[in-house]
Amino acid sequence: DTASLTGKELAAAINADTKQRAAARTEAGAAPRLALIVANDDPASAWYVNSLRKAAERLGIACDTVDLGADATADTIRAELEARSADSATDAIMLQTPLPAGITLDDVSSAIAATKDVDGVSPLSLGLLASGLDGFVPATSEAVVELLKHHDIPLSGRHVAVVGRSNVVGKPLAQLLLAENATVTVCHSRTTDLPAVTSAADIVVAAAGRIGLVTGKHVREGAVVVDVGTNESADGGIVGDVEADSVRGKAAALSPVPGGVGPVTTALLMRHVVVAAENARR
Ligand code: NAD
Structure with missing residues (x-):
């Protein structure tokens, strides 16, 4: 018989830990805060953003969705990522895909500060991983x-x-x-x-x-x-x-x-948000 490698129990265990750590941050002054940057009108992306927002809410993580529109330019997207990277109230940044036609993740992802790059998409994060150094992993x-x-x-x-x-x-x-x-x-x-x-x-x-x-x-x-x-x-x-x-x-x-x-991916993302918040306040 083929065993089923379900992710639900593992996700629940990770989430229980994340929820406690998020509550501790909230008690210490501010809930961990994630910025979700969107530049598309793709229904699958909207569904995913919505599910991330709900997951964040359940865990006590604050979530800002910034919709730049499907016709955003690379400069606009980079400017938003840079602003959020510099904003001390934002602990974590996730850029949704797809991006507007002609713009790749590689064109903009270097504008995400590695300390806030909770899905490990920037060239710095990927380089740290390849070198075996600490950083956020996809x-x-x-x-x-x-x-x-x-x-x-x-x-x-x-x-x-x-x-x-x-x-x-x-x-x-x-x-x-x-x-x-x-x-x-x-x-x-x-x-x-x-x-x-x-x-x-x-x-x-x-x-x-x-x-x-x-x-x-x-x-x-x-x-x-x-x-x-x-x-x-x-x-x-x-x-x-x-x-x-x-x-x-x-x-x-x-x-x-x-x-x-899938559920483990979402749980790990949320854990990364809390880790980013803990690191920022240390
Ligand atoms: P991508 O399109 O960027 O890359 C696809 C890769 O598959 C390419 O490297 C390509 O060479 C290879 N490939 C395509 N057709 C192939 C074939 N016939 N034979 C061998 N290799 C082939 O996709 P991605 O962003 O890496 O995502 C891959 C899948 O994972 C998608 O279904 C995506 O939706 C899914 N995904 C799931 C999660 C999750 O949380 N579960 C997260 C991200 C992506």
């Missing part, structure tokens, strides 16, 4: 590692295949896994014979944003599979990158979508 990548640890799946010495090489998920995840002493193979859209590469791995992480990309023929018997994908299905729901029907029964364990990596 929450989704951290969630994958924490989910595996929570379910007692060892990483040291094991072969992990990561499908996806974005700066947001795949690349930082590869760095985190290396720090756990895993042997890491990073696959991407130009990988020749993906099933052969992923079938050689003990653990497969799907982070490509392609529905049904990872199937039974991509995983060997007894492998562990983590599904990072959050894709919109035809009926408006959310589905991962893994074809669960063919992977179940073959894999030893599979993380569900929704309810796997």
Whole structure:
């Protein structure tokens, strides 16, 4: 039987700790404060922003949403990120994607102060991670590692295949896994014979944003599979990158979508906000 690597219990445990620490900050003078910067009119982004606002509220974290509009320029976005970076009342900054057409995260993310970069998107944060130095780590990548640890799946010495090489998920995840002493193979859209590469791995992480990309023929018997994908299905729901029907029964364990990596990602983001607030007041 294939075990389900659910993230709900782990997320609840992280949230309980975050809530206490947020309350302590509030008692000491001010609630931790997160600024969510939006520059799109994308419904999926709006849904995600709303869910982050609700999560923050439940945990006692103050949240400002700044909507710069879908036609914002890179200069406007950078100016807002710089202002929030300089504002002592703001502890944490998250820039939502997608950004307006023609603007990439790389064009603007360096304007986020590393001390407030709770999703680890700036080149400085990513460089600190690659160098093995302290900084905020992208929450989704951290969630994958924490989910595996929570379910007692060892990483040291094991072969992990990561499908996806974005700066947001795949690349930082590869760095985190290396720090756990895993042997890491990073696959991407130009990988020749993906099933052969992923079938050689003990653990497969799907982070490509392609529905049904990872199937039974991509995983060997007894492998562990983590599904990072959050894709919109035809009926408006959310589905991962893994074809669960063919992977179940073959894999030893599979993380569900929704309810796997997602809740842990949100919980870790909120924990980062509280850590940023604690660091700022120290
Ligand atoms: P992206 O589009 O920036 O990157 C996708 C990566 O997948 C690329 O490196 C590409 O080379 C690779 N890829 C695409 N097609 C492939 C194929 N056929 N074979 C092999 N590799 C292929 O996406 P992203 O921002 O890294 O996000 C990946 C997925 O993770 C998306 O579904 C996204 O929604 C999801 N995501 C989930 C969370 C969460 O909290 N659960 C957070 C962020 C992103």
